Amino acid sequence: MSNLIIKTSGLNYTFSNGFQTLKDVNLEVPKGSIYGFLGPNGAGKTTTLRLLLGLLKKQEGSIEVFGEDLATNRVNILKRLGSLIEQPSLYGHLTAKENLEIYRKLYQVSQLRVADVLKLVGLEDTGRKKAKQFSLGMKQRLSIAISLLHQPELLILDEPTNGLDPNGIIETRELIKKLNTEFGVTIIVSSHILAEIEKMATHVGIIHKGKFLFQGTLSELQLMKAKESQLQVITSNNDTALRVLQPQFKVERQNGHIILPFNNREETALVNRILVQEGLDVYHLHAQQTNLEQLFIDLTTN
Numbered sequence: 240m241s242n243l244i245i246k247t248s249g250l251n252y253t254f255s256n257g258f259q260t261l262k263d264v265n266l267e268v269p270k271g272s273i274y275g276f277l278g279p280n281g282a283g284k285t286t287t288l289r290l291l292l293g294l295l296k297k298q299e300g301s302i303e304v305f306g307e308d309l310a311t312n313r314v315n316i317l318k319r320l321g322s323l324i325e326q327p328s329l330y331g332h333l334t335a336k337e338n339l340e341i342y343r344k345l346y347q348v349s350q351l352r353v354a355d356v357l358k359l360v361g362l363e364d365t366g367r368k369k370a371k372q373f374s375l376g377m378k379q380r381l382s383i384a385i386s387l388l389h390q391p392e393l394l395i396l397d398e399p400t401n402g403l404d405p406n407g408i409i410e411t412r413e414l415i416k417k418l419n420t421e422f423g424v425t426i427i428v429s430s431h432i433l434a435e436i437e438k439m440a441t442h443v444g445i446i447h448k449g450k451f452l453f454q455g456t457l458s459e460l461q462l463m464k465a466k467e468s469q470l471q472v473i474t475s476n477n478d479t480a481l482r483v484l485q486p487q488f489k490v491e492r493q494n495g496h497i498i499l500p501f502n503n504r505e506e507t508a509l510v511n512r513i514l515v516q517e518g519l520d521v522y523h524l525h526a527q528q529t530n531l532e533q534l535f536i537d538l539t540t541n
């Protein structure tokens with residue numbers, strides 16, 4: 240059996256106004272991953288996630304979740320997943336426990352589970368405090384607690400850190416990581432902030448204008464881009480440096496620097512050795528690590 244928890248093939252989706260939002264989306268979420276689903280606003284993330292939950296009716300392509308066809312096994316599939324697409328209604332005048340108690344009854348889950356999820360999201364000590372007095376991060380953790388009541392194997396979170404203050408963002412991110420590493424929950428989390436995904440995802444899918452631009456592990460993404468990274472060099476005599484490096488490297492002059500492709504640290508050390516052996520002073524030797532933010536811009540503007 241495949242190790243994919245979600246697999247879509249050739250998903251297309253057009254809204255009734257004729258706007259094609261998704262174009263041949265092939266989403267592959269491996270079991271056990273934190274899958275960062277990245278894309279700028281309007282890229283098609285929410286539409287994709289709503290399709291996965293059966294909240295929008297599929298038009299073209301196929302959707303498999305847990306190896307089962309969503310079209311024919313929706314109820315079974317939904318029993319095994321939790322989601323936070325729109326905020327669940329929290330009752331401001333009730334405590335965390337009382338809020339959970341309401342949803343527990345709705346989902347027909349054992350009473351014992353309330354204490355479990357409260358602990359899981361770190362709200363076990365909130366006692367009589369009402370939800371309306373919670374910080375944004377605490378409210379978000381309570382919302383996630385609700386989606387965890389029925390012990391889902393898969394969690395689908397649409398922009399869970401959106402609108403949170405920095406503390407709330409950290410709390411939510413740490414919770415996502417904990418659910419994944421300690422409890423083995425596979426999580427697909429959407430975001431338009433690359434740096435955010437970089438801090439928690441194991442796998443990444445980048446969507447832009449309804450099309451996938453990249454899908455793979457976070458390190459594959461970094462590796463792909465690192466190949467285009469550059470090493471910047473400034474020495475006491477750049478003409479000489481250019482001459483001695485030329486036989487071995489593809490060197491160029493640029494704005495008072497010398498630049499060459501950055502491949503690995505060993506090559507950086509070799510460049511340094513060659514220059515020093517030539518009697519040059521090396522003032523600056525800097526590998527311009529491609530920052531994923533830049534990559535995101537590259538990937539979405541091409």
Ligand SMILES: Nc1ncnc2c1ncn2[C@@H]1O[C@H](COP(=O)(O)OP(=O)(O)OP(=O)(O)O)[C@@H](O)[C@H]1O
Nearest residue numbers: 254256258260278279280281282283284285286287
């Ligand atoms: N009900 C609708 N009718 C028509 N167009 C829609 C509808 N819902 C969304 N769209 C359009 O589909 C595109 C994708 O929207 P979607 O919400 O999936 O994007 P997103 O990546 O989740 O972005 P955001 O973070 O802004 O929600 C957008 O251009 C949006 O305007």
